[in-house]
Amino acid sequence: EAGVVQSPRYKIIEKKQPVAFWCNPISGHNTLYWYLQNLGQGPELLIRYENEEAVDDSQLPKDRFSAERLKGVDSTLKIQPAELGDSAVYLCASSMGQSSYEQYFGPGTRLTVT
């Protein structure tokens, strides 16, 4: 069974440029998470989807960040415009559903904003 797929794995952009990250969760997983992980820190939730509905986006900086999960499968996280402080690893995770505590993480996208 394929795991959570993320692309790109690495991205370097200049500040004020837009960037997008893509995530393909494990087949059949209804819940999808986007996390931000800064160096030396644990993952912090940005947004959680139950199927195609964003049910928890309280930590998403909505002035520059947006996300979508069309058809309840793949998801895209976008930053526009990027700032220097956005340099971090962006992790996508999925789980079977709300009652499942076991999340499966993708390898992450390491973003560097110069």
Place this chain on the structure above:
Amino acid sequence: DQQVKQNSPSLSVQEGRISILNCDYTNSMFDYFLWYKKYPAEGPTFLISISSIKDKNEDGRFTVFLNKSAKHLSLHIVPSQPGDSAVYFCAGRNTGNQFYFGTGTSLTVIP
């Protein structure tokens, strides 16, 4: 507000000995606690969990202990192996299905 804390950034243990990783939490509403293992350039991998109504869960070489009165949990790895060298994250899940992670402990198992 850091709801889950791992106060030891790093730990070194000799191969074959016990590794004990500690975690403290502040939120009494967590219903599950989880440990994840992370290798460089990879995402965290689920390792073991424990329900808030339990005080111990064992899976092979890994055992997690929960002390609710102290709001403390620990992960024991016995015996430790070089392949266990990784960063270990503790996490708590609340009843709203929100996960809060600690800052991680980097374990090095010395051959």
